[in-house]
Amino acid sequence: MAEIFQHRNSLGQPIGVPVPTWTARPRPPLTAMQGRYCRMEPLDVTRHARALYAANGEDPSGANWTYLPVGPFGEFEGYQTWLQQMAAGNDPQFHTIIDPESGAAQGVASFLRIDPAMGVIEVGHINYAPRLQRKRGATEAMFLMMRRVFDELGYRRYEWKCDSLNAPSRAAALRLGFRFEGIFRQAVVYKGRNRDTAWFSIVDREWPPLRAAFERWLDPANFDAVAKQQTSLSALTGALTTAE
DSSP states (O other): OGGGGGOBOTTSOBOOOOOTTOOOOOOOOSOOEEOSSOEEEEOOHHHHHHHHHHHHTTOTTOGGGTTSSSOOOSSHHHHHHHHHHHHHSSSSEEEEEEOTTTOOEEEEEEEEEEETTTTEEEEEEEEEOTTTTTSHHHHHHHHHHHHIIIIITOOSEEEEEEETTOHHHHHHHHHTTOEEEEEEEEEEEETTEEEEEEEEEEEGGGHHHHHHHHHHHHSGGGBOTTOOBSSOHHHHHHHHHHTO
């Protein structure tokens, strides 16, 4: 907060840090993002819907859908219709997470609330099938999206929001290097219930060291012969916060 008060206008009032070279950023392109452990492709309902539905079926309890605004879907047709609705617009912008070895679709994530003029974008609608959860590809998918936002497109702010009661999502945000900003009370009504929304963000000046932390964690040398990590991502991202 100290940097805010280093700048004053001609009236002596504190003002924000100047950004004289800022210009509106491009919208995210509808192109694939290739990683070592996953590939992200723009959602194609014809090619991806059936495989996604089958992968989601590995969670028979439907627990993955508890904090999402839709689902679970008892029939493929309902899921397919919802995906078609999501793919028809340009916000949210859905991507399918593909296993590079099998070519199977294993999850989705999207860019949403895209604001090119302000350089702000959110990640959401994240739904990983059980086979993807806690795998390197799950983390790499989030890294690929961050890299697109900051390195390719030059956005200033990347947001993560979730139900404040969704403890796994809040823990995931912190592990991935997002900073907790607070709770927006009674922000949303979904599935007939209230949602207080927890807000998290990463801003552009935090990205370079965070990118290095992801690259170190994703390096094959960080994993042994049975894919056990040597250094956790939480340790790497947490060190960035404590160092400030």
